[in-house]
Amino acid sequence: MAKTVGKVACFEMDGGNWQTYCDRLEMYFLVNKVEDNLKLPTLISCIGDTAYELMVNLCSPKKPCDCEYDEVIKIMANYLQPKPSVVAERFKFRQCRQSNGQSVANFMAELKKASRYCDFGTTLDDNMRDQFVCGVNSDFVRQRLFAEEKLSYNKAVTIATTLEAAERDSHAIGDKDISERNDVKTVHKIQPVxxxxxxxxxxxxxxxxxxxxxxxxxxxxxxxxxxxxxxxxxxxxxxxxxxxxxxxxxxxxxxxxxxxxxxxGRSWRGGWSGRGGGARSGLxxxxxxxxxxxxxxxxxxxxxxxxxxxxxxxxxxxxxxx
Structure with missing residues (x-):
């Protein structure tokens, strides 16, 4: 018996992404050379009790094993991840802004995720570029991008990443110089007795x-x-x-x-203070x-x-x- 590669975990009903789970399952079928007639039995055996119970209810009155693999995948997808409104998703996409402390790479990943259900088609790169330029946090970076002719999305990300790295390095060098100057001041400071x-x-x-x-x-x-x-x-x-x-x-x-x-005209005013007796030695x-x-x-x-x-x-x- 050939050894299988990888492992398919149970689907998590709380917070799990059905499309992502199916994509990983397809890769498992591919690397282990699973035949088409074995895909549905493999899915049913790996999906877990809670998800299988949902599958049974959605496929009723038929049993999941009596359906085709693609049919079961579509039934589960329509329930777990119904197709969102394109207008609503594009509205969310237009609201994306780079937050304080967020790197350019993380902002780019957030835009990619937000554009997933926007159905931009062939205009995806243009929309990604426009929202990236509008949403970037640094005014200096935005002005630099405005000055570019024929700016593409990939070029905008490259320029913003380069400027971010340069600013980070300059701050690091400046902090080091300040620290060295403070050390010199400490060394040459006159210490009192x-x-x-x-x-x-x-x-x-x-x-x-x-x-x-x-x-x-x-x-x-x-x-x-x-x-x-x-x-x-x-x-x-x-x-x-x-x-x-x-x-x-x-x-x-x-x-x-x-x-x-x-x-x-001055008077010598004062008084004795101390503990014990009238002897002046301890006063x-x-x-x-x-x-x-x-x-x-x-x-x-x-x-x-x-x-x-x-x-x-x-x-x-x-x-x-x-």
Missing amino acids: SAGRGLCESCGDPHHRQTECKFSQYVCDVCKIKGHLRRMCPQVMRGSSLGRPTNGFGANRRGNGGRGAANR HWVQGRDAEADQEDFLQGERGRDGEEVMNLMSLSQYKPE
């Missing part, structure tokens, strides 16, 4: 470390210790955090030259707005006192000791 350190301990600049600072060998005017400027002196910082002015840090306002007279001085003004006066006086132009000067009112 880590949050753990905050500022340079020598000059207060947040953009470099103490080992890179040119003031790392400078001798402080306050504590006379080498390694930092006056504004980064621990004694000055401690005095600002405790609210006790030290070494001319705006506290000795009365003896601070021209700034003392301007500051006589923090909450300064008022006048204290911030005194700090700014002090910082302005640091220019020239350190002998250098202060770079990236940061207000001590923003400094919060850990």
Whole structure:
């Protein structure tokens, strides 16, 4: 017994296409060299219980096996897929438009499917071309097609597909260039000192470390210790955090030259806050707005006192000791 090629599945009553099923069945007959007198028995044995029951009802009072193969195929087709209205199908065809994100190839397949029952005959290519040009989503592609002389359907599809591929490639190259530029910016971006350190301990600049600072060998005017400027002196910082002015840090306002007279009307407002007891070691001085003004006066006086132009000067009112 010769081995059969392929397999014919049962016909699906829900959503199945009878014409497509018959076309596949014909190919099965052809490749397996099924004789004409065996086509109907093969169909009945493969169609499935539900579809065979429908076939029996449609062929009544005769039995399906008493009919011819072509007769049974036509009876089933008239029930499952009655011929639609040509006008209605052409109306649906004229409504076809390429949706956003739909490729040219998918739009072309949709048009082919919509034209199936339009009965265009020899004018099929002209109607396909016209609807393709009218339904394409891109105005640029449509204008390009309008400029063509003797435009055929195949030529219109070729031009639209080529332009679609070119646009897709240009977007891909543009996205790559933007990504590379962003990578370069990230590499060359100046990274500030880590949050753990905050500022340079020598000059207060947040953009470099103490080992890179040119003031790392400078001798402080306050504590006379080498390694930092006056504004980064621990004694000055401690005095600002405790609210006790030290070494001319705006506290000795009365003896601070021209700034003392301007500051006589100011009051040092603040209060102690913290947990537990009255010892000041675990407390923090909450300064008022006048204290911030005194700090700014002090910082302005640091220019020239350190002998250098202060770079990236940061207000001590923003400094919060850990």
